[in-house]
Amino acid sequence: MIVSALHDADSAQVINLILPIQQLEFGVPISLEGQPDLVNIDGFYYRDGGGFWGVETDGRLVGTIALKVSEGPIATIRKMFVAKEYRGKELGIATVLLEVLLARCRELGIxxxxxxxxxxxxxAHRFYERNGFERIAVEALPESFPRMVPDNVFYHLKLL
Structure with missing residues (x-):
């Protein structure tokens, strides 16, 4: 398992992982056009100090997570996806990705x-809750939160 930063040059791999999970596996009504960040990773995530990471195994991208930094400073987790056959506690890919993202948050003082x-x-809800996130109402989100159209459940984590 290799964790590395992903950039614009990796967009095709990222799209090939994320879109089928969203559209085919879970039926989330979202298209590539509704996610311009997937073709502008550097401009959308890195510009303000965030990042985009992936896990590769056997030469294949199998997981992603992104950090969007906004005013406050606050951080938003986006694009956390793991290919179906690589999910679960046994491999721990989601946990590794979350740890990388939270380490970056701590570096930034978020x-x-x-x-x-x-x-x-x-x-996903169970995973976030096991990792200390608390479910919140949409009204509790900060104004700068970059909300995606299909999102209807929201979480917050207070880092110490």
Whole structure:
């Protein structure tokens, strides 16, 4: 398992991982056009100090996570996806990705981390809750939160 930073040159691999999970596996009504960040990784994530990371195994991108830094400073987790056959505690890919992202948050002095997801992704909810995230109402999100259209469940983590 190799964890590395992903950039614009990796967009095709990122899209090939994320879109089928969103559209085919979970039926989330979102297209590539609704996610311009996937073709502008450097401009959208790195510009303000965030990042985009991936896990590769056997020469294949199998997981991603992105950090969007906003005013406050606050951070938003985006694009956390793991290919179906690589999910679970045994491999721990999601945990590794989250640890990389939270380490970057600590480097930046970020204390508040938010994320949005969809009601349908119950396993994701359990993962976030096991890792200290608390479910919050949409009204509790900061103004600068970059909300995705299908998101209807929101979480917050207070870093110490």
């Amino acid at each position: 204390r508040d981390v938010y994320l949005g997801t969809v009601e349908l992704l119950k396993a």
